[in-house]
Amino acid sequence: MLKVEKCPKKISYIAVVQYLLCFFICFTLLFSFSGIRYFSLNVPLFYDYDALFHLAAVKGILENHSIWVNPHLGFPNGYIGYDFPMTESFHVLIIILLGTIFGHDPIVITNLFYLLSFVLAAWSSLWVLRYYKISYPLALAGAMVFTFLPYHFYRSTMHLFLSSYFTIPLWCAVITTIYQNGKLQLHKNNILNIVLILLLSYTLSATGIYYTFFGCFFLICTAIIAWSEKRNSAAMLSLVMIVLAVFFVIIQLAPSISYHLRYGTNPLAAVRSPAQTEIYGLRITHLLLPPEYSRFGFLANISNRYNQIFTSGLNESVYSHLGVISSCGFILLLLMIFIPYKFPANSQLKLISKLNLLAILFATTSGFSVLFSFFVTDMIRSVNRISVFIAFFAIFMVLYLLQLAINRYKMKPLLGWLIALIIIYVIAVDQIDPRALDNRHTINSATSDKQFVTQVEQGLPKGAAIFQLPYMDFPEPQVRYGTMVTYEPMALYLYSHDLYWSYGATRGRGVDSWNRVTSNQSVKIILAKLKSSGYGGISVDTYGYQDKGEGLIHELGVELRESPLISLDHHYAFYPIVHNN
Numbered sequence: 001m002l003k004v005e006k007c008p009k010k011i012s013y014i015a016v017v018q019y020l021l022c023f024f025i026c027f028t029l030l031f032s033f034s035g036i037r038y039f040s041l042n043v044p045l046f047y048d049y050d051a052l053f054h055l056a057a058v059k060g061i062l063e064n065h066s067i068w069v070n071p072h073l074g075f076p077n078g079y080i081g082y083d084f085p086m087t088e089s090f091h092v093l094i095i096i097l098l099g100t101i102f103g104h105d106p107i108v109i110t111n112l113f114y115l116l117s118f119v120l121a122a123w124s125s126l127w128v129l130r131y132y133k134i135s136y137p138l139a140l141a142g143a144m145v146f147t148f149l150p151y152h153f154y155r156s157t158m159h160l161f162l163s164s165y166f167t168i169p170l171w172c173a174v175i176t177t178i179y180q181n182g183k184l185q186l187h188k189n190n191i192l193n194i195v196l197i198l199l200l201s202y203t204l205s206a207t208g209i210y211y212t213f214f215g216c217f218f219l220i221c222t223a224i225i226a227w228s229e230k231r232n233s234a235a236m237l238s239l240v241m242i243v244l245a246v247f248f249v250i251i252q253l254a255p256s257i258s259y260h261l262r263y264g265t266n267p268l269a270a271v272r273s274p275a276q277t278e279i280y281g282l283r284i285t286h287l288l289l290p291p292e293y294s295r296f297g298f299l300a301n302i303s304n305r306y307n308q309i310f311t312s313g314l315n316e317s318v319y320s321h322l323g324v325i326s327s328c329g330f331i332l333l334l335l336m337i338f339i340p341y342k343f344p345a346n347s348q349l350k351l352i353s354k355l356n357l358l359a360i361l362f363a364t365t366s367g368f369s370v371l372f373s374f375f376v377t378d379m380i381r382s383v384n385r386i387s388v389f390i391a392f393f394a395i396f397m398v399l400y401l402l403q404l405a406i407n408r409y410k411m412k413p414l415l416g417w418l419i420a421l422i423i424i425y426v427i428a429v430d431q432i433d434p435r436a437l438d439n440r441h442t443i444n445s446a447t448s449d450k451q452f453v454t455q456v457e458q459g460l461p462k463g464a465a466i467f468q469l470p471y472m473d474f475p476e477p478q479v480r481y482g483t484m485v486t487y488e489p490m491a492l493y494l495y496s497h498d499l500y501w502s503y504g505a506t507r508g509r510g511v512d513s514w515n516r517v518t519s520n521q522s523v524k525i526i527l528a529k530l531k532s533s534g535y536g537g538i539s540v541d542t543y544g545y546q547d548k549g550e551g552l553i554h555e556l557g558v559e560l561r562e563s564p565l566i567s568l569d570h571h572y573a574f575y576p577i578v579h580n581n
Helices: 002-032 050-065 089-101 104-130 136-145 151-154 166-183 191-206 209-228 234-264 274-279 284-288 297-309 316-320 323-338 349-364 368-375 383-408 413-431 438-460 508-521 523-532 550-560
Strands: 465-469 536-540 572-576
Touching: 002 104, 002 209, 002 316, 002 413, 050 089, 050 104, 050 274, 050 323, 089 104, 089 209, 104 136, 104 166, 104 383, 136 284, 136 297, 136 323, 136 383, 151 413, 166 191, 166 209, 166 234, 166 349, 166 383, 191 209, 209 234, 209 349, 209 383, 274 550, 284 316, 284 383, 284 572, 316 383, 323 349, 323 383, 323 413, 349 368, 349 383, 349 550, 438 572, 523 536, 523 550, 536 550, 550 572
Parallel strands: 465 536
Antiparallel strands: 536 572
16 A cells, blocks of 8 residues: 555656756757847846737726726727727736745846746647647657747737637647547546546636637547548537537627627628638748748848748748758658558558648638638638648657667667757757847837836826827737837827726727727817817827927927827827826
């Protein structure tokens, strides 16, 4: 009895050490290769475009414990996210937890969330690779390959929630287990097993609609493959898991569904078309080309030359680079389809090779995803994001073959560690962006904005509202002026405590229409309408005008008979309509 009790403890201690080692290597690589010596936790990594939207979303979550509503944006009704729903409730819980521990600074929490995404990706991929019976050294190396995909650095805080792709290995484990065993046994106790399956299904469905959609796509493919091979239980369970995923997605979207039933749908909130699926499709070229920042200079030059020639295809699809190791696995998976007799007779590998090919056929430019967009829904447009699934498939292929060679030739464990270290070094040089955590370029802008908002807040009564010019629609702004970037009006909100801002009203709803119409009228009429509507001030983004806002600022000065407050970098100008007494 004593022996039986000690064995699990020994195993658990070893597991703890293994995951701590994984954590240590993960951050050692970040500290050594990502420019982290220039990193400040309270400075944004990116400070424009979608990064501003995500910073504002994090601040809203910290203040309101909700991703749906934010009273400080879209004055007077507040930001209402029901027209632009997100299935990110698991991420919301993580952000709330981080805020509880580390405070409510949205920049700090955003940076911590991004750093945490590396740890979660490393641990989840390590666990799944060990589940696949890959030796610890190779599994550790594979976890680093997956964690430091170029995709992770390209997305960064610009696409904060996409950077948290730790569920992809779990999806792969679920899919292959169902296919192999025809069941999903997470615990010997049936009731606990059902509870754990439900929790797993929720997690897989609560980290973004794209990853859930792709996971369900692979489950459908697995169900068809299993049915063709008379694995009826596997086919049925695949369909059950799809139903569970859809159920949890609907649960998360329930507030949005309820809102639309009450107030009607808003087709202007998120404008999509099948043509966008074509534009944002997956390109095999981008999968195989190395990232432009690769320290292997000759490889980086190849990508740079390609991008100079094919400038029309440059969009987020270039974020799908696999890196050297995963590219090898990707090619091997394709070869396995056509010359299967040259590869091991492993059912997992066979399934993954088929899923890999189906992913390409579906997501590639002019692939089946365009037909899906045309005939079913065009809301899933950026299908290039399936590349993280392809990457994990490819990593498993490389590791399995290496593991097979080590076992076949009875190599010493030390050689396994040597191979793992070589892989880790290669991906560190090839995949880790040397400027990934260098945020020196945003310090001046962020400092200027923070000081500007502090001064504005001091000069206004508590709870004052500010009208922002020029008008920019929301979400996914279609209109840009001068050098103003999308979501730029959200920057000032990040540093305010008691102010309310006009930006953030959803396109197609009443408040947005009022803002658009008002902003296009004369200065005298604008001021009259703002005073009658309860606004306490007006801010001007000078980047939104060809003349840097000089004409508008002069007109406002004449009407209000005072000089504006100007930000340090001359980006913003502010006039109070009411003063703090």
